[in-house]
Amino acid sequence: MGAAPVEPIPTRVALAGYVDHRYFGSSLFHELLGAETLSGMIALSVGGRRLDPGERATLDDLAVALSVADPRIWPLKLTRLVASYGGTIAGFAAGQLCLDGDFIGLWPAGVAAANLVELDAARRDGGATDGDVARWLKTKKRLVGYGIPFRELDERLEALRPRLEARGRTAMPYWTSMEALSRVVHAERGLRPNIVVAAAALLLDMGFTPEQAGAIGYFLNVNVFVAHAFEAAGQRAPAMRELPEGSIDYVGAPPRSSPRAR
Amino acid sequence: MSEPAPGPFDELAWPERLAARVVTPGARPRVHGYDVEGDLARAYRFTDLVLLSLTGELPSDEASRAFDVAMQFLAPTSIAHAPVHAGALARICNGSPGAVAATCAVGLAEMARAAVERHRSWIAWLDGRRGPAPRDADPEDRASVDALRAAVAPSGLAVPALDAAASRDRAIFAVLHACGLAGEEKILAAVVTAKVPLAIAESLATPAGSFKVYPARLPPIAYEE
Numbered sequence: 001m002g003a004a005p006v007e008p009i010p011t012r013v014a015l016a017g018y019v020d021h022r023y024f025g026s027s028l029f030h031e032l033l034g035a036e037t038l039s040g041m042i043a044l045s046v047g048g049r050r051l052d053p054g055e056r057a058t059l060d061d062l063a064v065a066l067s068v069a070d071p072r073i074w075p076l077k078l079t080r081l082v083a084s085y086g087g088t089i090a091g092f093a094a095g096q097l098c099l100d101g102d103f104i105g106l107w108p109a110g111v112a113a114a115n116l117v118e119l120d121a122a123r124r125d126g127g128a129t130d131g132d133v134a135r136w137l138k139t140k141k142r143l144v145g146y147g148i149p150f151r152e153l154d155e156r157l158e159a160l161r162p163r164l165e166a167r168g169r170t171a172m173p174y175w176t177s178m179e180a181l182s183r184v185v186h187a188e189r190g191l192r193p194n195i196v197v198a199a200a201a202l203l204l205d206m207g208f209t210p211e212q213a214g215a216i217g218y219f220l221n222v223n224v225f226v227a228h229a230f231e232a233a234g235q236r237a238p239a240m241r242e243l244p245e246g247s248i249d250y251v252g253a254p255p256r257s258s259p260r261a262r
Numbered sequence: 263m264s265e266p267a268p269g270p271f272d273e274l275a276w277p278e279r280l281a282a283r284v285v286t287p288g289a290r291p292r293v294h295g296y297d298v299e300g301d302l303a304r305a306y307r308f309t310d311l312v313l314l315s316l317t318g319e320l321p322s323d324e325a326s327r328a329f330d331v332a333m334q335f336l337a338p339t340s341i342a343h344a345p346v347h348a349g350a351l352a353r354i355c356n357g358s359p360g361a362v363a364a365t366c367a368v369g370l371a372e373m374a375r376a377a378v379e380r381h382r383s384w385i386a387w388l389d390g391r392r393g394p395a396p397r398d399a400d401p402e403d404r405a406s407v408d409a410l411r412a413a414v415a416p417s418g419l420a421v422p423a424l425d426a427a428a429s430r431d432r433a434i435f436a437v438l439h440a441c442g443l444a445g446e447e448k449i450l451a452a453v454v455t456a457k458v459p460l461a462i463a464e465s466l467a468t469p470a471g472s473f474k475v476y477p478a479r480l481p482p483i484a485y486e487e
Contacts, residue, residue, distance in 0.1 A: 008484035015485035025487045072271040090364060097368070150270035248287045249279045253295035258320055260305035261297075 012048055024048050039063060039220065046215045047208050055206050058167055062199055062220055065160040066106065069224035075099060079225050080232035084240035091229035092222075099218065102144055106199060106221045110214020112145035113200035116174050117210055119181060133184040145197025146185050154194040164202070172205035284315055294318050309333050312455055317442040325441040327417035332437040335410055335430075336456035341464055345369025345457070349465030356471045366461040367454070374453040377431055378446045384432055385446050388423055388439040400429035407433040 014023050021028040024044050036044065039059035043051050051059070071080060075098050083091025099105035122136045137143070148154045164170050170179075178201035182193040196217070203213035232240065286292040293315055296302050302311055306320070309330040313321045321329060339346050349366035357365070378385065383396035410433050411424055423436035438449050469475075 003480070006481045008482040010486050011483050012486055022485065022487070070269065070271055087358075087360070090360065093364070093368075150274060243280060243287075245288065247279055248282050250282045250286050252283045252286070253318065255292060255297070256295040258296055258301050258305060261301040 013045075026050070042219045043206075043208075043216055046219065047212045049207075051206070054167060058164065058169055058202060058206075059216070059220060061160060061163045061167075062202065062217075063223070065156045066195065066199075066217075066221045067224055068156060069227060071228060075104060076224060076228045079228045080237075081240055083229045083232035084235070084237055086233050086236050088226075088229045088233040091233055092225050095225045095229065096222075106196060106217035107214050108144045109196050109200040109203065109217035110210050110212075112197040113204050113208075113210035113213040115140065115143065115145070116177055116181070116197070116200055116204055120174065120177050123177065128180075130180065130184050130187075133180055134188060137181070137184055137188060143185060143189075143191070145200060146182075146189070146191040146193055148192055148194050153192055154198075156195040157193060157198050160195070160198065169202060169205065172201075174201040174204040177201070296320070312452065313441060313443075316448045316451055319442070321441060322419075324417050324419040328414045328419040328421070328437055329441040331410070331413045331417065332434050332441065333452065333456040335406075335413070335434050336453055337460050339370065339373070339457050339461050339464075343373065345373050346461045346464050349461055350468040351476070353465050353468040353470055354472050354476050359466065362465045363458075363462050366465055367458055370454050370457045370461055371450075374450045374457070377453065378450045381431060381435055382446065385435060385439070385449060388436060389444050391423075395423075395426035398427075398429050398432055400431055402428040403430040404428065406430040410434065410437065 012024060014021060020030065023032060025048075026032050032041070032044075036050070037056050037060070040051050040056045043049075043055070043059060069076060071077060075095050078098060079091045079095030081091075082094035099107050102108040102111045119133065119136050123132055161170070164175075169175060175198075178193065178197055182197075185191050185193070199217045199220075200210070200213050203216055204210070208216060284294060290300070291298050293302065293311065296314065298311070302314075306314075307326070307330060310321055310326050312333070313325065313329050341347055341350055345366055346369075348369045349362050352362045352365040380399045384398070387393075387396055407424070407427055407430065410430075411421075414421060414424075414437055419437075419440055421437050421440040423439065424433055427433040427436050435449055438452050443449050443452055
């Protein structure tokens with residue numbers, strides 16, 4: 001008996017040929033090669049459209065600003081722990097898994113972008129004053145993209161802002177909404193915006209959906225994981241594989257014997 | 263040229279030591295206080311160790327037997343399913359055995375996460391048992407549920423929620439819950455633990471580098487512009 005027929009699963013991504021290949025509607029060798037950049041390919045891969053040079057340069061700026069990569073940052077340390085056995089790719093892959101949430105990294109830019117879209121709709125329905133924003137804010141208990149651990153301002157956003165101003169990105173609608181929201185969030189909750197909500201606004205203003213914004217933001221930050229996976233795999237540091245004796249406090253159940261051992 | 267400057271990881275106060283809560287570090291490991299090598303390994307099954315690790319206590323004889331049954335019901339995942347299919351592809355790509363195992367583990371964790379999400383209201387109902395059982399998200403599988411009931415019966419463990427379970431996953435989750443695994447996290451952990459060995463075995467049985475005998479067009483994927 002043959003296999004039950006299955007409807008083909010559609011893909012917009014790619015088709016392999018013999019002498020050329022298709023990638024999101026373009027010839028890989030005749031239209032993309034020599035014209036696209038890495039950030040442009042990331043945006044194309046998620047959003048399905050090619051960016052103009054100004055947009056690509058903005059994403060390049062964002063990727064550089066995001067490259068805060070201290071090895072003690074939790075997901076990066078996780079990467080190094082797994083890579084310490086010598087596997088760059090295994091370390092890299094493990095480091096990605098903890099980013100699948102709304103707490104850390106750039107994936108939460110999708111949540112922040114969805115909030116900005118919701119705020120934008122609320123402002124269109126009601127008004128555009130800070131009071132309207134404050135009313136919308138009351139519907140949100142935790143607001144992704146606000147709050148900066150251990151410091152007053154997000155230095156990544158502050159460093160990026162002049163570059164965005166020079167490129168005209170800070171006059172765009174979602175960026176303007178984000179700035180309005182930031183004023184209100186600071187007044188109401190004492191929190192400042194971080195790079196996550198800034199990335200969300202930038203990507204929305206480029207026409208990406210919230211889901212695409214999260215994915216593009218995430219991919220623009222993978223270089224820091226590659227850096228740590230590669231270095232740690234080469235080092236194979238014994239102290240990463242096993243912490244030194246005496247550096248662990250056991251706080252679980254005290255020693256005991258099972259009923260069958262007695 | 264700028265100079266490196268200290269930051270929060272250098273200047274703020276951070277704990278100096280890591281906490282262990284289940285397994286003691288060093289030689290002669292203990293799990294929740296029990297000596298593995300001198301006690302548990304001599305008198306208990308591996309599934310008892312798994313249940314101990316997740317609940318913090320050694321199971322009763324009834325829960326021990328019922329949990330072993332549930333884990334065996336959970337264990338098989340065929341190559342028709344994405345985690346094992348992916349593991350086999352990792353093997354075909356000549357990935358290392360470690361890469362094959364990791365691929366299976368990640369896929370199985372995703373599969374388990376989806377199952378737990380699908381049965382979220384059921385797990386919540388098992389935890390609280392208030393009101394009627396929620397509607398089942400999965401198709402009925404009376405034969406499998408009856409087989410599970412028959413396999414669990416000799417353990418003597420009471421699993422009253424089995425009467426409200428018509429699908430296979432629901433029934434297995436009911437047994438896991440009756441064994442002491444409350445909440446989504448512990449059920450997910452048990453599901454992944456049960457499924458990993460057979461998924462790796464099936465994947466490693468696939469010949470490495472066997473690109474030409476792999477059905478590249480199964481299932482079909484069509485490019486659209």
